[in-house]
Amino acid sequence: MKVSVLGATGYAGAELLRILYNHPQAEVVHVTSESHTGEKIADLYPHLRGLYDMVLESMKDIEAIGKDSDFVFIGLPHGHAMKVGRALRDLPVRIIDLGADYRFRDTSVYEAWYHVPHTDPEAERVYGLAELYRDEIRDAKIIGNAGCFTTASILALAPLARAHLIDVNTIIVDAKSGVSGAGRSPKQANHFPELYDNFRAYNVAHHRHTPEIEQAITDLSGEATVINFTPHLVPMSRGILATCYATLKEGVTPELVDAAFEKAYSKEFFIRLLGRGGYPSTKEVRGSNFCDIAWHIDERTHRVIVLSAIDNLVKGAAGQAVQNFNIACGFDEKTGLDFVPMYP
Numbered sequence: 488m489k490v491s492v493l494g495a496t497g498y499a500g501a502e503l504l505r506i507l508y509n510h511p512q513a514e515v516v517h518v519t520s521e522s523h524t525g526e527k528i529a530d531l532y533p534h535l536r537g538l539y540d541m542v543l544e545s546m547k548d549i550e551a552i553g554k555d556s557d558f559v560f561i562g563l564p565h566g567h568a569m570k571v572g573r574a575l576r577d578l579p580v581r582i583i584d585l586g587a588d589y590r591f592r593d594t595s596v597y598e599a600w601y602h603v604p605h606t607d608p609e610a611e612r613v614y615g616l617a618e619l620y621r622d623e624i625r626d627a628k629i630i631g632n633a634g635c636f637t638t639a640s641i642l643a644l645a646p647l648a649r650a651h652l653i654d655v656n657t658i659i660v661d662a663k664s665g666v667s668g669a670g671r672s673p674k675q676a677n678h679f680p681e682l683y684d685n686f687r688a689y690n691v692a693h694h695r696h697t698p699e700i701e702q703a704i705t706d707l708s709g710e711a712t713v714i715n716f717t718p719h720l721v722p723m724s725r726g727i728l729a730t731c732y733a734t735l736k737e738g739v740t741p742e743l744v745d746a747a748f749e750k751a752y753s754k755e756f757f758i759r760l761l762g763r764g765g766y767p768s769t770k771e772v773r774g775s776n777f778c779d780i781a782w783h784i785d786e787r788t789h790r791v792i793v794l795s796a797i798d799n800l801v802k803g804a805a806g807q808a809v810q811n812f813n814i815a816c817g818f819d820e821k822t823g824l825d826f827v828p829m830y831p
């Protein structure tokens with residue numbers, strides 16, 4: 488399969504190149520940048536030296552890129568993918584967008600949270616969270632890859648929402664991310680003296696991943712869902728740990744909770760269940776496409792607390808995109824992705 492990576496100079500794009508290098512069925516044919524066209528990708532990302540000799544192109548002739556490619560992966564800030572989607576609408580090329588443009592079924596939700604008009608609302612698209620939307624992903628023209636915090640949170644809560652074991656309107660997600668989640672462009676808050684040895688929340692009660700989690704939990708439970716989601720920035724480069732709380736419905740026992748997780752995920756290679764009482768950690772999934780999940784039950788409050796760890800750049804972005812690519816191509820889902828986490 489010939490694939491192109493738009494936004495190859497971003498962290499998500501560069502991570503795609505790392506993964507695609509070892510993918511036996513993918514050949515990268517175009518890589519793009521806005522501000523580094525004409526430069527070599529390996530000069531900007533020296534860890535790719537000797538592996539990619541490609542020169543970065545602009546997206547001016549996006550149709551030519553689309554014509555050369557079977558798949559286009561998009562690692563651009565939100566607002567750009569929908570223009571690419573429109574431009575490539577009539578070509579046979581398929582699109583996997585790592586950003587948010589194609590994640591929402593109802594584009595008015597996107598417009599309300601991202602504060603830009605959606606310019607491709609009619610596009611046929613599916614939500615790209617492989618374990619939950621596999622059947623839709625198989626034949627999709629456009630896959631809106633799930634977000635990073637959302638992947639960790641939705642995978643943690645899905646079995647309980649689907650089995651109607653929790654009151655979905657009591658959900659609280661308290662999540663922590665490494666700073667690569669904010670992309671490569673420098674920002675004051677991510678400057679070493681301000682980030683290091685520091686820990687803080689941000690975008691409380693208005694983070695854009697809130698409606699994305701609500702959309703999936705509403706789908707799975709069949710009940711309109713409103714949640715609380717609080718992200719935090721942690722002074723580490725990669726990783727997300729989501730701690731998800733919800734009140735159990737009356738009569739729900741710990742054994743029913745255990746059974747729901749087993750039923751949902753016992754056959755999923757990329758989801759590793761640590762069981763009731765386990766403690767996933769970001770280091771144990773670092774550099775891999777795994778999502779490690781454990782759950783605890785507080786008998787006093789009758790609440791379940793689910794812990795979920797991913798690498799934001801892999802299962803939260805590039806790895807998930809390649810998993811979706813594998814599904815869309817009919818390849819084994821693990822192709823190019825079954826590598827062991829880096830430890831320590």
Ligand SMILES: NC(=O)C1=CN([C@@H]2O[C@H](COP(=O)(O)OP(=O)(O)OC[C@H]3O[C@@H](n4cnc5c(N)ncnc54)[C@H](OP(=O)(O)O)[C@@H]3O)[C@@H](O)[C@H]2O)C=CC1
Nearest residue numbers: 494496497498499520521522562563586635668670671804
């Ligand atoms: N980082 C993460 O953990 C995750 C990121 N994502 C999503 O992936 C996408 C990329 O994120 P990330 O890699 O972190 O972001 P970066 O800021 O690191 O990279 C952005 C990329 O987009 C390019 N770009 C920026 N503006 C334009 C423009 N006007 N025209 C063309 N290209 C442009 C940049 O090119 P250049 O700088 O060379 O000009 C760069 O290649 C975003 O939508 C993000 O939400 C999703 C899940 C996780």
Ligand SMILES: CC(=O)N[C@@H](CCC(=O)OP(=O)(O)O)C(=O)O
Nearest residue numbers: 585586634635664665666668669
């Ligand atoms: C640490 C950090 O800043 N994280 C980003 C995560 C969002 C992201 O990367 O975008 P997706 O919606 O495509 O997942 C944030 O909170 O905005």
